[in-house]
Amino acid sequence: MELIYAVLVQPFVDMYLDPLIFIETVIKGLMAGVLYSLVALGFVLIFKASGVFNFAQGVMALFAALTLTGIMEYMPDGLPKWLTVIVALGATVVIMILLAVIIERVVLRPLVNQELIILFMATLGLSYVLEGAGDLMWGSDVKVLDIGLPTDIWDIGGVYVEQLDVTAAIAAGSLVAVLAIFFTKxxxxxxxxxxxxxxxxxxxxxISLQQIWVIVWSVAGIVALVAGIMWGSKSGVQFSLSLIALKALPVLILGGFTSIPGAIIGGLIIGLGEKVVEVFWYSVHGGAVENWFAFMLALAFLMFRPQGLFGDKIIERV
Amino acid sequence: MAEAQVIDSGGVNPPSGSVDTRTIGDPVLAVENIIVKFGGVTAINDVSFDVRKGEIRAIIGPNGAGKSSMLNVLNGFYKPRSGQIKFAGKTFPSMDPYYAASHGIARTFQNIALFRGMSTLDNLMTGRLLKMKSNFFWQCLYFGPAQKEELENRAHVERVIDFLEIQPIRRTPVGRLPYGLQKRVELGRALAMDPDILLLDEPMAGMNVEEKEDMSRFIMDVNEEFGTTVILIEHDMGVVMDLSDRVVVLDYGVKIADGTPDEVRANQNVIDAYLGVSHD
Incomplete structure (x- = not known):
C-alpha cells in the first residue's frame, strides 16, 4: 500500500507542491534529450540512406570533438579567439568529409551488396579504428573544449536554465530544419x-551510389561534430563520449530508425523521462535511474510498438 | 505454359502498317558475343544482336531464357564474362549504370522498382536528377538558379504526366497505387529522363486487357512521337507481334532466332522451343 502510494500519488503531490522544481527538471530533461537527439540524428541519416546501423556514430562524435580541440591547441597564440574557432571548425569539417570519402572507399565500396549484418560489423570495426586514430593523433587526456559558447546560468523567475543547454537546443533545432529542407527540397x-x-x-x-554514400557520411560526420561540441563543452572531451552511442539506441527504438522527427522526439522523451523519474520517484528507486531508464522504456516500446513512434510499419503482402 | 498464350491486343495497329511515318536508322546499340555466367550457370551464351535507331526491338523467350539478364547487361547491372557492347559509337567490355543513364538509356523493371515512399511526382522528378546541375548552396536555399531549374524540370515532368494520363495520382504515394498504375508511373520515371533508348522489362506483365492496350498505346506513341528506340521484353505474344519491328528469341541463354515478327513466327526453332506442341 505504501509502495503504491509512493509510486502513484506522492510524486504528483510533490510536482504540485513545488512547481518550480518540476519546471526546472522538465527543462533539464528536455535539454539532455536534445543532446541524445543530436547523436541519434547521425544514426538515422545513415540508416535511412543505407539501412546500416552505424555503430561508429558515437566514436565519430568523439573523433570530431578530439580533432577540433587538437587543432585549436595547435593554432598559434595571439590570434583572436573567434578566428581560431572558425578556422578550427572549418578544418574539422574538412576532416570529417575526408573521413567520409575514405570510409566509402575503404569500407563501403568493397562491401557493396553484402548482408547488412556484415556492414554493421564493418562499422563496429570502424569505431575501434577511429577511437585508436583519435588517441594516436591527439592523445588520451581529457580535454577542455572551449569554443566560446555561453556558459552562464539564467535565473528566470526562480527557474535556473543553463545557457549552454539553450545553445544546444538551438543548434539541434536549426540542424533539423536544415536537414529537413535538404531532404525534401x-x-x-x-x-x-x-x-x-x-x-x-x-x-x-x-544516381551514383558512391556519391550519395559520401554525402550521407559527410552529413553524419558534421552532425557528429555538432553533437561532439555540445557534449564536449558540457563534460569535457573524453573517451566515454563514444559511449553515448549506446544511449542513442533506445532513442532510435522509441522514435523509429528511419524518422528524423522521431529521433528528436525520442531523444526528448528519454531525456525528460530520465530526469523526472530520477527526481520525483527518488524514494522508490533510490537514484541512478539515468543509467537504465532509457533501456527499460525502449524494451516496453519494443513489446507494444516495435516500429517506434514514427518508424515505417513493416507490412508484407503474402 | 501460360505466357505462351496468344492474346489479341485489341485496337493496337501494327507499326509496320501503311501509315508508318517513322524512320529507322543505323544501329545505335549492339551486343556482340555476350556471355554471362553466375557460378556454374550460363545465363547468356554467346549472344549478338543489334538495335537500330527508332525501332521497337523485342526480346522474347521462355522463362529463364536470359531476357532480363540481357537487359541488365545493356544498362550495366551485370558485367558480362566476355563479349562487347557497342553504344553511341564506342565499344565497351561492359556498361556502367551511371554511364548508361547519363547517355540516354532508361529502363523499367520486371518487379516494379519504384521509390515507394515518394509521391508519383517525386518519383518522376528523380528521373530529372541528371538534368539538374545547379549547385548545392542554391538548392538548400531553394532560390535563384535552383528554383528556375526545379520549375523547368517540373514542367517537363508535367508533360510526361499528361502524356501518360496520370494527373489524378500526382500527389499519391506510389506504394498505395494499384499495380497497373505503378507500372505506368515506372514508365513515367523512365520517360522523364528524356531517353534515347528505353529498356522495358515486361511492361505488361500481370495487367488486364484494357491496361495492356493502354500500355501498348503509350509505347507506340513514345516511339513514334519522340523517335525513342524501345527494347522490350514481353511474354504476351500478341503484343510482341503487333508492336515490334524485329524480334530476338532466346532459349536457355542462346539466341535461336532473330528477325521480323513474321519471320520469327515461321521459324521452326522458335515453334519447337517456345510455342511448343500447342502450336500446331
Missing part, C-alpha cells in the same frame, strides 16, 4: 530518399 535530398527506397531503381535513373 534539394536534388541531392531527393536522390538520398531514392537510394533509401530502392538501390536498383536509383542506379537506373543515374
Amino acid at each position: 534539394t536534388r541531392i535530398g531527393r536522390a538520398l530518399r531514392a537510394v533509401a527506397d530502392d538501390h536498383q531503381a536509383a542506379l537506373s535513373v543515374g
